[in-house]
Amino acid sequence: MIISRNLKWRHIIYYTRFKLLYFVALSVSVFVLHEIFDIRELSIPFNAVATLSTALAIYLGFKNNNAYERWWEARKIWGLIVNYSRAWAREVLTMILSNGEKNEERESLQARLLYRHIAFVNALRVFLRQKYDYNDTNIKEIVEAKNGYGEVKKFLDDAEFYEMLTKKNPPNHLLKLQGDDLKTAFENGWLTDFRFVKLSETLTEFNNHQGMSERIKNTPLPRPYSFFSRVFVTIHGTLIPFAFIQELGWLNIPLSIVINFVFLALDYVGERTEDPFENRMDDAPLSSISLTIEENVKEMYGDVNMPVRPKSEMGVVM
Secondary structure, X not given: OEOOOOOOHHHHHHHHHHHHHHHHHHHHHHHHHXXXXXXXXXXXXXXXHHHHHHHHHHHHHHHHHHHHHHHHHHHHHHHHHHHHHHHHHHHHHHHOOOOOXXXXXXXXXXXXXXXXXXXXXXXXXXXXXXXXXXXXXXXXXXXXXXOOHHHHHHXXXXXXXXXXXXXXXXXXXXXXXXXXXXXXXXXOOOOOHHHHHHHHHHHHHHHHHHHHHHHHHXXXXXXXXXXXXXXXXXXXXXXXXXXXXXXXHHHHHHHHHHHHHHHXXXXXXXXXXXXXXXXXXXXXXXXXXXXXXXXXXXXHHOOOOOOOOOOOEOOEOO
């Protein structure tokens, strides 16, 4: 997630450079052909392009609104994961009791439930950031976060960690292990019926939030929106130099570039917002949220070994 107030031109140029080079070359070519080679037939009516500009602006606004809705829904889902994580830690610490007696086995189970939950959150982050072919843009990102299950290992014992790696859906497997431990606590008399149900309901919420996240990850924005926006921006940008060359001469070059950059930027805003789990600088900040959950759970448990929160990189928090 970009947190700096101003975007860096280095980033803007990097992601738009190929289309911008095309529009620059086209504008210069039209000027040379019209003014130097005196090919006057290149000019087209301005009103036709103006009508297309209006229609394209409406289309891009509609697409970007839907793309932002996907991004914002992802952020709300992970906000709820933060809230329920705090509730989970509180319930584990206050509801799993053994009649006031100190019980090392019970305390070990509580610790396991809390640290396995931190593992679940990090495993879900890694799981969602895996690259799928249909979302691959073949663009090397300037800023990326490390994304591997190795970061989960420190929160699990070796047997659970290596078993998790064999599963197709590691975070779902960790939730299943959480349920097994709740069952153990109930059978040992550390949970009443009511408390067992309450903790199970909280655990189910994590299933729900994982499913909501997977729905966004596995269902891209309808492809016609993305495809035709690129096509229309290219067609519109190609026509722009021909609409102004008759009246503006050499001024057609900078004006065409500016107009094309505006529409190109609008298109890229939507394209890079529609998929919020791709480990890009525009995405929902899953790494930062995972650290927040780890800090909260450890603080509630009394663990002073807090994670070191990395500084933003080039105005980006991952």
